Amino acid sequence: MPKLSGHITVVAVGKMKRSLWLEAQQEYAKRLARYTSFKLIEVKDSVGKGFPDETAKEREGKLLLKAAASSHRRILLSPDGVQMDSHQFASYLRKMVVKYGRLAFLVGGPIGFSDAVIQQSEDKISLSALTFPHELARVMLLEQLYRAATILNKERYHK
Amino acid sequence: MPKLSGHITVVAVGKMKRSLWLEAQQEYAKRLARYTSFKLIEVKDSVGKGFPDETAKEREGKLLLKAAASSHRRILLSPDGVQMDSHQFASYLRKMVVKYGRLAFLVGGPIGFSDAVIQQSEDKISLSALTFPHELARVMLLEQLYRAATILNKERYHK
Numbered sequence: 001m002p003k004l005s006g007h008i009t010v011v012a013v014g015k016m017k018r019s020l021w022l023e024a025q026q027e028y029a030k031r032l033a034r035y036t037s038f039k040l041i042e043v044k045d046s047v048g049k050g051f052p053d054e055t056a057k058e059r060e061g062k063l064l065l066k067a068a069a070s071s072h073r074r075i076l077l078s079p080d081g082v083q084m085d086s087h088q089f090a091s092y093l094r095k096m097v098v099k100y101g102r103l104a105f106l107v108g109g110p111i112g113f114s115d116a117v118i119q120q121s122e123d124k125i126s127l128s129a130l131t132f133p134h135e136l137a138r139v140m141l142l143e144q145l146y147r148a149a150t151i152l153n154k155e156r157y158h159k
Numbered sequence: 160m161p162k163l164s165g166h167i168t169v170v171a172v173g174k175m176k177r178s179l180w181l182e183a184q185q186e187y188a189k190r191l192a193r194y195t196s197f198k199l200i201e202v203k204d205s206v207g208k209g210f211p212d213e214t215a216k217e218r219e220g221k222l223l224l225k226a227a228a229s230s231h232r233r234i235l236l237s238p239d240g241v242q243m244d245s246h247q248f249a250s251y252l253r254k255m256v257v258k259y260g261r262l263a264f265l266v267g268g269p270i271g272f273s274d275a276v277i278q279q280s281e282d283k284i285s286l287s288a289l290t291f292p293h294e295l296a297r298v299m300l301l302e303q304l305y306r307a308a309t310i311l312n313k314e315r316y317h318k
Contacts, residue, residue, distance in 0.1 A: 020186060023179045024295075085238075086290040128287035130303055131245040133316075136183075140299075144289055157292075 004149045006097035007037040011067040012138050013060045013109035014045035021135040028142035031158070035149035036097075040142075041067045045109050053111050061114030068104035074121035077107045077141060079131065081124035089125075090148035096123075105145075107138050163308045165256035166196040170226040171297050172219045172268035173204035180294040187301035190317070194308035195256075199301075200226045204268050212270050220273030227263030233280035236266045236300060238290065240283030248284075249307035255282075264304075266297050 016022045025040070032038045043063035046056035068074050073096060084092060096103055106113070106121060110133075113121075127140050150157050175181045184199070191197045202222035205215035227233050232255060243251060255262055265272070265280060269292075272280075286299050309316050 020182045027179060079244075083288050085288045089289065127289060128299075129242050129244045130248065130286060130299075131306070132299065132302060136299070136302060140287075140289075140291065140295070143291060143295060147290070 004035045004094065004097060004152050005037075006100075007039075007072075007102040008032070008097070008145065009039045009041060009068060009072060009102070009104040010107065010138070010141065010145075011041045011043060011064055011104055012107040013043055013064065013134070014047075015042045016135060016138070018135070021139055024139045025142060028139065028146050031146045032142065032149060035146075035153070038145075043067050047109055047111055057111055057114040058116070060109055061117040064106050064108075064113070064117055065120055068106055070120075072102040072104035073100035073123070075103060075105050075123040075125060076113060076118070076121045077105060077127065077137060078113070078124040079126055079129075081126035083126050083129070086144065086147055087151060089144060090151040092125075093145070093148045094152055105141060107134060107141060109134055163194045163253065163256060163311050164196075165259075166198075166231075166261040167191070167256070167304065168198045168200060168227060168231060168261070168263040169266065169297070169300065169304075170200045170202060170223055170263055171266035172202055172223065172293070173206075174201045175294060175297070177294070180298055183298045184301060187298065187305050190305045191301065191308060194305075194312070197304075202226050206268055206270055216270055216273040217275070219268055220276040223265050223267075223272075223276055224279055227265055229279075231261040231263035232259035232282070234262060234264050234282040234284060235272060235277070235280045236264065236286065236296060237272070237283040238285055238288075240285035242285050242288070245303065245306055246310060248303060249310040251284075252304070252307045253311055264300060266293060266300060268293055 046059040205218040
Protein backbone atom coordinates (compact mmCIF):
# COMPACT_ATOMS: atom_id res chain seq x y z
CA MET A 1 0.00 0.00 0.00
CA PRO A 2 1.66 3.22 -1.12
CA LYS A 3 2.67 5.52 1.72
CA LEU A 4 1.49 8.57 -0.14
CA SER A 5 -2.25 8.46 -0.45
CA GLY A 6 -4.57 11.48 -0.38
CA HIS A 7 -5.58 13.49 -3.42
CA ILE A 8 -3.03 15.63 -5.11
CA THR A 9 -3.93 18.07 -7.83
CA VAL A 10 -1.52 20.24 -9.73
CA VAL A 11 -3.22 23.21 -11.32
CA ALA A 12 -1.10 25.06 -13.83
CA VAL A 13 -1.60 28.01 -16.11
CA GLY A 14 -1.47 27.19 -19.79
CA LYS A 15 -1.51 24.07 -21.88
CA MET A 16 1.87 22.46 -22.27
CA LYS A 17 2.21 22.79 -26.00
CA ARG A 18 5.81 22.11 -26.83
CA SER A 19 6.74 18.47 -27.13
CA LEU A 20 9.96 19.39 -25.35
CA TRP A 21 8.17 19.60 -21.98
CA LEU A 22 5.02 17.65 -22.71
CA GLU A 23 6.69 14.27 -22.74
CA ALA A 24 8.38 14.86 -19.38
CA GLN A 25 5.13 16.13 -17.88
CA GLN A 26 3.22 13.08 -19.05
CA GLU A 27 5.89 10.70 -17.85
CA TYR A 28 5.95 12.01 -14.27
CA ALA A 29 2.17 12.42 -14.10
CA LYS A 30 1.79 8.77 -15.09
CA ARG A 31 4.32 7.63 -12.50
CA LEU A 32 2.72 9.72 -9.76
CA ALA A 33 -0.70 8.25 -10.44
CA ARG A 34 0.59 4.92 -9.16
CA TYR A 35 1.00 6.40 -5.67
CA THR A 36 -1.81 8.84 -5.19
CA SER A 37 -5.03 10.05 -6.69
CA PHE A 38 -3.32 12.52 -8.97
CA LYS A 39 -4.79 15.09 -11.30
CA LEU A 40 -3.13 17.67 -13.50
CA ILE A 41 -5.39 20.52 -14.53
CA GLU A 42 -4.24 23.06 -17.07
CA VAL A 43 -6.22 26.29 -16.97
CA LYS A 44 -6.35 28.74 -19.85
CA ASP A 45 -3.57 31.31 -19.99
CA SER A 46 -4.34 34.94 -20.79
CA VAL A 47 -0.83 36.20 -21.49
CA GLY A 48 -0.12 37.44 -24.99
CA LYS A 49 -3.81 37.75 -25.79
CA GLY A 50 -4.11 41.51 -25.75
CA PHE A 51 -4.92 41.94 -22.05
CA PRO A 52 -2.90 44.20 -19.76
CA ASP A 53 -0.77 42.09 -17.38
CA GLU A 54 -3.00 42.80 -14.36
CA THR A 55 -6.13 41.69 -16.21
CA ALA A 56 -4.39 38.59 -17.52
CA LYS A 57 -3.28 37.72 -13.97
CA GLU A 58 -6.81 38.14 -12.64
CA ARG A 59 -8.34 36.02 -15.37
CA GLU A 60 -5.82 33.26 -14.80
CA GLY A 61 -6.25 33.61 -11.04
CA LYS A 62 -10.01 33.06 -11.23
CA LEU A 63 -9.50 29.86 -13.18
CA LEU A 64 -6.77 28.64 -10.82
CA LEU A 65 -8.97 29.18 -7.76
CA LYS A 66 -11.93 27.51 -9.42
CA ALA A 67 -9.85 24.47 -10.41
CA ALA A 68 -8.14 24.22 -7.02
CA ALA A 69 -11.42 24.16 -5.10
CA SER A 70 -11.44 25.44 -1.53
CA SER A 71 -11.85 21.82 -0.39
CA HIS A 72 -8.14 21.56 -1.19
CA ARG A 73 -5.24 22.93 0.75
CA ARG A 74 -3.61 25.30 -1.74
CA ILE A 75 0.14 25.37 -2.06
CA LEU A 76 1.75 27.94 -4.35
CA LEU A 77 4.96 27.48 -6.26
CA SER A 78 6.53 30.83 -5.54
CA PRO A 79 10.07 32.30 -5.57
CA ASP A 80 9.62 33.43 -1.94
CA GLY A 81 8.32 30.04 -0.77
CA VAL A 82 10.02 27.65 1.64
CA GLN A 83 12.97 25.74 0.18
CA MET A 84 13.51 22.14 1.18
CA ASP A 85 15.72 19.27 0.17
CA SER A 86 14.06 16.19 -1.34
CA HIS A 87 13.75 14.30 1.94
CA GLN A 88 12.30 17.31 3.72
CA PHE A 89 9.88 17.77 0.85
CA ALA A 90 8.79 14.12 1.12
CA SER A 91 8.11 14.55 4.87
CA TYR A 92 6.29 17.81 4.23
CA LEU A 93 4.15 16.15 1.58
CA ARG A 94 3.23 13.25 3.84
CA LYS A 95 2.39 15.59 6.71
CA MET A 96 0.18 17.71 4.47
CA VAL A 97 -1.57 14.70 2.95
CA VAL A 98 -2.30 13.27 6.41
CA LYS A 99 -3.53 16.61 7.72
CA TYR A 100 -5.54 17.88 4.78
CA GLY A 101 -6.22 14.91 2.50
CA ARG A 102 -6.60 17.04 -0.60
CA LEU A 103 -3.72 19.18 -1.77
CA ALA A 104 -3.58 21.48 -4.76
CA PHE A 105 -0.24 22.76 -6.00
CA LEU A 106 -0.63 25.92 -8.04
CA VAL A 107 1.85 26.76 -10.79
CA GLY A 108 1.50 30.23 -12.27
CA GLY A 109 2.31 31.40 -15.76
CA PRO A 110 5.15 33.74 -16.72
CA ILE A 111 3.53 36.76 -15.01
CA GLY A 112 2.83 35.06 -11.68
CA PHE A 113 -0.21 34.97 -9.43
CA SER A 114 -3.00 37.49 -8.88
CA ASP A 115 -3.48 38.97 -5.41
CA ALA A 116 -6.63 36.87 -4.99
CA VAL A 117 -4.68 33.64 -5.54
CA ILE A 118 -1.99 34.72 -3.07
CA GLN A 119 -4.57 35.69 -0.45
CA GLN A 120 -6.55 32.50 -0.82
CA SER A 121 -3.61 30.13 -0.63
CA GLU A 122 -2.20 28.88 2.63
CA ASP A 123 1.28 27.72 1.74
CA LYS A 124 4.16 28.64 -0.50
CA ILE A 125 7.06 26.48 -1.56
CA SER A 126 10.02 27.20 -3.80
CA LEU A 127 11.93 24.66 -5.92
CA SER A 128 15.04 26.78 -6.32
CA ALA A 129 16.38 30.27 -5.75
CA LEU A 130 16.86 30.37 -9.51
CA THR A 131 14.11 31.43 -11.88
CA PHE A 132 13.10 28.80 -14.43
CA PRO A 133 10.60 28.93 -17.30
CA HIS A 134 7.19 28.02 -15.90
CA GLU A 135 7.01 24.90 -18.09
CA LEU A 136 10.29 23.65 -16.68
CA ALA A 137 9.19 24.52 -13.13
CA ARG A 138 6.08 22.41 -13.69
CA VAL A 139 8.18 19.43 -14.78
CA MET A 140 10.47 19.95 -11.78
CA LEU A 141 7.46 19.91 -9.43
CA LEU A 142 6.02 16.72 -10.92
CA GLU A 143 9.41 15.01 -10.77
CA GLN A 144 9.80 16.04 -7.17
CA LEU A 145 6.33 14.79 -6.21
CA TYR A 146 7.16 11.46 -7.82
CA ARG A 147 10.52 11.39 -6.05
CA ALA A 148 8.80 12.11 -2.73
CA ALA A 149 6.46 9.17 -3.32
CA THR A 150 9.42 6.82 -3.91
CA ILE A 151 11.18 8.17 -0.80
CA LEU A 152 8.09 7.62 1.36
CA ASN A 153 7.77 4.10 -0.02
CA LYS A 154 11.46 3.40 0.46
CA GLU A 155 11.65 2.42 -3.18
CA ARG A 156 14.54 2.85 -5.55
CA TYR A 157 14.12 5.87 -7.75
CA HIS A 158 13.19 4.66 -11.21
CA LYS A 159 15.50 6.32 -13.72
CA MET B 160 28.44 42.33 -29.10
CA PRO B 161 27.18 39.81 -26.55
CA LYS B 162 28.15 40.62 -22.96
CA LEU B 163 28.98 37.01 -22.25
CA SER B 164 32.01 36.04 -24.21
CA GLY B 165 34.71 33.62 -23.09
CA HIS B 166 34.59 29.88 -23.64
CA ILE B 167 32.07 27.82 -21.77
CA THR B 168 32.12 24.05 -21.83
CA VAL B 169 29.64 21.80 -20.10
CA VAL B 170 30.99 18.31 -19.56
CA ALA B 171 28.42 15.78 -18.53
CA VAL B 172 28.46 12.09 -17.80
CA GLY B 173 26.43 9.99 -20.19
CA LYS B 174 24.82 10.52 -23.55
CA MET B 175 21.39 12.07 -23.34
CA LYS B 176 19.43 9.23 -24.85
CA ARG B 177 15.82 9.91 -24.11
CA SER B 178 14.07 12.29 -26.44
CA LEU B 179 12.36 13.65 -23.36
CA TRP B 180 15.50 15.56 -22.31
CA LEU B 181 17.41 15.60 -25.56
CA GLU B 182 15.23 18.17 -27.24
CA ALA B 183 15.49 20.58 -24.30
CA GLN B 184 19.24 20.10 -24.13
CA GLN B 185 19.65 20.84 -27.84
CA GLU B 186 17.40 23.86 -27.68
CA TYR B 187 19.31 25.58 -24.88
CA ALA B 188 22.72 24.59 -26.25
CA LYS B 189 21.77 26.19 -29.56
CA ARG B 190 20.56 29.37 -27.88
CA LEU B 191 23.68 29.62 -25.73
CA ALA B 192 25.97 29.33 -28.73
CA ARG B 193 24.70 32.73 -29.88
CA TYR B 194 26.33 34.36 -26.85
CA THR B 195 29.51 32.48 -26.15
CA SER B 196 31.83 29.89 -27.54
CA PHE B 197 29.84 27.00 -26.12
CA LYS B 198 30.58 23.30 -26.16
CA LEU B 199 28.69 20.40 -24.64
CA ILE B 200 30.79 17.28 -24.16
CA GLU B 201 29.17 14.04 -23.08
CA VAL B 202 31.62 11.54 -21.63
CA LYS B 203 30.94 7.83 -21.41
CA ASP B 204 29.05 6.68 -18.33
CA SER B 205 30.16 3.55 -16.47
CA VAL B 206 27.12 3.01 -14.26
CA GLY B 207 25.15 -0.18 -14.81
CA LYS B 208 27.99 -1.79 -16.73
CA GLY B 209 29.10 -4.27 -14.13
CA PHE B 210 31.61 -2.07 -12.30
CA PRO B 211 31.45 -1.44 -8.56
CA ASP B 212 30.28 2.14 -7.89
CA GLU B 213 33.74 3.35 -6.87
CA THR B 214 35.32 2.03 -10.06
CA ALA B 215 32.54 3.50 -12.17
CA LYS B 216 33.05 6.88 -10.48
CA GLU B 217 36.79 6.79 -11.13
CA ARG B 218 36.35 5.84 -14.77
CA GLU B 219 33.84 8.63 -15.31
CA GLY B 220 36.04 11.02 -13.33
CA LYS B 221 39.05 10.42 -15.56
CA LEU B 222 37.00 11.21 -18.65
CA LEU B 223 35.50 14.32 -17.04
CA LEU B 224 38.93 15.68 -16.12
CA LYS B 225 40.30 14.91 -19.56
CA ALA B 226 37.38 16.65 -21.29
CA ALA B 227 37.47 19.65 -18.95
CA ALA B 228 41.16 20.34 -19.54
CA SER B 229 43.14 22.08 -16.79
CA SER B 230 43.21 25.18 -19.02
CA HIS B 231 39.61 25.59 -17.88
CA ARG B 232 38.34 26.76 -14.54
CA ARG B 233 36.30 23.77 -13.36
CA ILE B 234 32.95 24.34 -11.71
CA LEU B 235 31.08 21.36 -10.29
CA LEU B 236 27.34 20.98 -10.09
CA SER B 237 27.07 19.68 -6.56
CA PRO B 238 24.36 19.49 -3.87
CA ASP B 239 26.69 21.27 -1.41
CA GLY B 240 27.59 24.03 -3.87
CA VAL B 241 26.74 27.72 -3.57
CA GLN B 242 23.11 28.57 -4.31
CA MET B 243 22.31 31.77 -6.14
CA ASP B 244 19.32 33.43 -7.69
CA SER B 245 19.35 33.98 -11.46
CA HIS B 246 20.73 37.53 -11.29
CA GLN B 247 23.48 36.50 -8.89
CA PHE B 248 24.31 33.59 -11.17
CA ALA B 249 24.55 35.94 -14.16
CA SER B 250 26.97 38.21 -12.25
CA TYR B 251 28.96 35.19 -11.08
CA LEU B 252 29.20 33.89 -14.63
CA ARG B 253 30.38 37.24 -16.00
CA LYS B 254 32.95 37.59 -13.25
CA MET B 255 34.27 34.07 -13.87
CA VAL B 256 34.40 34.56 -17.66
CA VAL B 257 36.31 37.84 -17.26
CA LYS B 258 38.72 36.33 -14.75
CA TYR B 259 39.36 32.90 -16.28
CA GLY B 260 38.19 33.07 -19.90
CA ARG B 261 37.56 29.35 -20.12
CA LEU B 262 35.02 27.75 -17.84
CA ALA B 263 34.01 24.10 -17.64
CA PHE B 264 30.85 23.12 -15.79
CA LEU B 265 30.94 19.48 -14.73
CA VAL B 266 27.71 17.51 -14.37
CA GLY B 267 28.09 14.09 -12.78
CA GLY B 268 26.04 10.98 -13.34
CA PRO B 269 23.67 9.39 -10.81
CA ILE B 270 26.54 8.30 -8.52
CA GLY B 271 28.29 11.66 -8.38
CA PHE B 272 31.94 12.65 -8.70
CA SER B 273 35.13 10.76 -7.91
CA ASP B 274 37.49 12.20 -5.30
CA ALA B 275 39.92 13.17 -8.05
CA VAL B 276 37.28 15.33 -9.76
CA ILE B 277 36.38 17.00 -6.48
CA GLN B 278 40.03 17.69 -5.63
CA GLN B 279 40.85 19.06 -9.05
CA SER B 280 37.88 21.42 -9.31
CA GLU B 281 37.94 24.90 -7.87
CA ASP B 282 34.29 25.79 -7.55
CA LYS B 283 30.96 24.22 -6.69
CA ILE B 284 27.51 25.53 -7.44
CA SER B 285 24.08 24.08 -6.69
CA LEU B 286 20.91 24.67 -8.70
CA SER B 287 18.53 23.67 -5.93
CA ALA B 288 18.43 22.11 -2.48
CA LEU B 289 16.28 19.42 -4.11
CA THR B 290 17.77 16.40 -5.86
CA PHE B 291 16.86 16.06 -9.52
CA PRO B 292 17.69 13.35 -12.06
CA HIS B 293 21.05 14.20 -13.59
CA GLU B 294 19.50 14.61 -17.04
CA LEU B 295 17.06 17.18 -15.70
CA ALA B 296 19.86 18.94 -13.76
CA ARG B 297 21.78 19.22 -17.01
CA VAL B 298 18.82 20.85 -18.74
CA MET B 299 18.37 23.19 -15.76
CA LEU B 300 22.04 24.24 -16.00
CA LEU B 301 21.86 24.93 -19.73
CA GLU B 302 18.65 26.90 -19.31
CA GLN B 303 20.24 28.93 -16.54
CA LEU B 304 23.38 29.66 -18.57
CA TYR B 305 21.17 30.86 -21.41
CA ARG B 306 19.10 32.95 -18.99
CA ALA B 307 22.30 34.48 -17.57
CA ALA B 308 23.36 35.46 -21.09
CA THR B 309 20.04 37.23 -21.71
CA ILE B 310 20.29 38.99 -18.33
CA LEU B 311 23.82 40.21 -19.06
CA ASN B 312 22.68 41.45 -22.47
CA LYS B 313 19.58 43.10 -20.99
CA GLU B 314 17.48 41.14 -23.44
CA ARG B 315 14.00 39.79 -23.02
CA TYR B 316 14.00 36.14 -22.18
CA HIS B 317 12.91 34.24 -25.25
CA LYS B 318 10.14 31.85 -24.26
